[in-house]
Amino acid sequence: MLKVENLHVYYGGIHALKGITLEVPENKIVTLVGANGAGKSTTLRAISGLVTTAEGKITFRGEDITRTKTAEIVKKGITLVPEGRRIFANLTVLENLNMGAYARNDKDGIKKDINNIYEMFPRLKEREWQAAGTLSGGEQQMLAIGRALMSRPALLMMDEPSLGLAPLLVKEVFKIIKDIYSKGMTILLIEQNATAALQVADYGYVLETGNIVLQGPGKELAANEEVKKAYLGKVQ
Template identity: 70%
Template sequence: MLEIKNLNVHYGGIHALRGINIDIPENKIVTLIGANGAGKSTTLRSIMGLTKSSEGSIQYQNESLLKYKTKDIVEKGIVLVPEGRRIFPNLTVEENLILGAYSRKDKAGITKDMERVYELFPRLKERSWQKAGTMSGGEQQMLAVGRGLMSKPKLLMMDEPSLGLAPLLVKEIFSIIKEIHLQGVTILLIEQNAKASLEIADYGYVLETGSIVLEGNGRDLLTNEEVKKAYLGEAK
């Protein structure tokens, strides 16, 4: 579905991504794990056209994304739920969701997807009239994911969806990610919660200082001694 080959990104004198290769097959959950500054968010920003690459290719359904603007990439079915939620605090829940469908013209489909989001997140339906900025962190994260779904994505990318959430809410968010995947959406997930993300991922990549140092089946990475020591808090 999406294939990254030899992707290099520079920020001034910083070599942020160093020739990474990533394959995201259709209908799979793929996760990128790594410490802060490893290049995870830069990878997502590059896919969305928000950060320009200095070398390499990004192919989506056998077509290069590098020539497209971000809004065109969204219209092709790739959506990013950014780190920090980035909801519109002064707008209501419903207004935030409607903005997620800004590139769509199918009113009946938008209404149907709004109901789908409310089924996934009943709390959002209860608070549809509420200003988004007055909601809890967990509710705002649900709204950010719901807003992303309103764009009708084929590939949904999520940057640290569990960041700052209580353990019970983390469990709920990951349960919802699995449900979204079961509904036919391919998922690229960035997470510092390596254990939770690898448990649901079909495939995983480990990024360190802009390079991929390990990759493999999610379950295999969970039992890898290097991963356990560096990311799961387990000693060898």
């Protein structure tokens, strides 16, 4: 579904991505793991068109989207749940969900999808008219995921969905990821909790300073001594 080939990205004089190549097959969960500054978020931002690609190619469903504008990428079926949730704090829960459907004009479909989101996240239904900024961290993450799903993506990219959440809520977020996946969603996941990410992922890539240094099935990487030592030892 998604192919990234020889991708290079620079931030000023910093060479953030140094020719990475990866693939996200349809109806799979693929995860990127690595230390802070390894280039994980930059990869998602490059795919979303939020940072400029210096070299390389990004293909989605056979179409070159390398230098496509972000709004067009969303219309093509790729949506990002950003790190830190980035919900619209002053808008209500319902207004946030409607913002996720800004590129759509099928009123009945939007209404149906909002009801589906409320079924998935009953707490959001209870707080439909509440300002999003007053929600708890876990509820804001649910809203960020729900808002992303409102664009009806084919590929859902998630940047650190469990960041800053209590352990119980982390479990809930991973249950949500599995539920979304079970309904046929393709997911590209970045997660600080490498153990949990590799357990749910079909395939994983390990990034170090802008390079992919290891790759393989998620559970194989989780059992790899090198990966355990570098990334899993500190994770609860």
